[in-house]
Amino acid sequence: MAKVYRNFKTRLLENGVIVVGFDNREKPINILSEEILKEFWLIMLEAFESKEVKAVVLASLKNNPPSFIAGADINEIKKITDEAECRTFVGKVHRMFHTMEQAEKPIVAAIEGVCLGGGLELALACHWRVASDHPQTVFALPEVTLGIIPGFGGTQRLPKLIGLPPAFEMICSGKNIYPYKAMKSGLVNDLVGQAPVDDRNIDSIEKEVFVSVAIQRALELASRKKLKPKFGLKIRLAGWPILKKYTFWKARNDIKKSRKNFYPAPLLAVDAIEDGFGKPIYDGSMENETPI
Numbered sequence: 001m002a003k004v005y006r007n008f009k010t011r012l013l014e015n016g017v018i019v020v021g022f023d024n025r026e027k028p029i030n031i032l033s034e035e036i037l038k039e040f041w042l043i044m045l046e047a048f049e050s051k052e053v054k055a056v057v058l059a060s061l062k063n064n065p066p067s068f069i070a071g072a073d074i075n076e077i078k079k080i081t082d083e084a085e086c087r088t089f090v091g092k093v094h095r096m097f098h099t100m101e102q103a104e105k106p107i108v109a110a111i112e113g114v115c116l117g118g119g120l121e122l123a124l125a126c127h128w129r130v131a132s133d134h135p136q137t138v139f140a141l142p143e144v145t146l147g148i149i150p151g152f153g154g155t156q157r158l159p160k161l162i163g164l165p166p167a168f169e170m171i172c173s174g175k176n177i178y179p180y181k182a183m184k185s186g187l188v189n190d191l192v193g194q195a196p197v198d199d200r201n202i203d204s205i206e207k208e209v210f211v212s213v214a215i216q217r218a219l220e221l222a223s224r225k226k227l228k229p230k231f232g233l234k235i236r237l238a239g240w241p242i243l244k245k246y247t248f249w250k251a252r253n254d255i256k257k258s259r260k261n262f263y264p265a266p267l268l269a270v271d272a273i274e275d276g277f278g279k280p281i282y283d284g285s286m287e288n289e290t291p292i
Helices: 034-049 074-078 083-102 118-124 142-146 154-162 164-173 179-185 209-222 233-238 241-259 264-276 281-288
Strands: 008-012 017-022 055-060 067-069 107-111 114-116 128-132 138-140 190-192
Touching: 008 034, 017 034, 017 209, 034 083, 055 067, 055 209, 067 118, 083 118, 083 281, 107 118, 107 209, 114 118, 118 154, 128 179, 128 209, 142 164, 142 264, 154 164, 154 264, 154 281, 164 241, 164 264, 179 190, 190 209, 241 264, 264 281
Parallel strands: 017 055, 055 107, 067 114, 107 128, 114 138, 128 190
Antiparallel strands: 008 017
């Protein structure tokens, strides 16, 4: 795990937790490009295969401004004009995030700063999320504001995590959610205070409060036999046919009233959520978020 990477730095701690620090070399904030996803996946595969690694903590080395991941590279997305190419790329990301979710070694996201779009979808594929209460920490799935829907599993994982109405609010409006609301909704599992740092680097990042909590949670999860999420009562009740039918009807009705049918993306997002709600996350993502 001592390899040198272009956009990441890694450090294996004595307790067996590997901290993966994201530092997009060419951007002031972290974004996901095809190149970066490939590099990230090489690191994850090495961590999965290493006998020394017990768990993984994902963090950002950006602190001016703080940025976990600000989403996918919009310019790169604009360049994709071939449907087959788009389908192949999105399918690869779905398989990547599904493998993370099913991994035997726990993966914990330590989040400070913007966590948007594909960055939030990556965090949702982790087994635990720890957030800093830094004033610039914010969560959102803003894809509908661009006329598209979340493409890396957001329409499938978020409703199953926080429930249908809150997920509709985030996905169909693209609005920002701040740390305390994220904690209350269940979007993040831990919310901790954070003192500003002048220089964030991989050699000392584990001393920062939100990262140290993430490391602790990773070790706790590593001692468990099962890492699959348990869905609460409100999530299970949402699948009750009569309640489910009403919930989706209300979501569509609210969108039509507020958007006046000018923007199709929110309604397409509701369709994707509804079709995948009773299915395994991977199946729902591949069927509803991969272009056909």
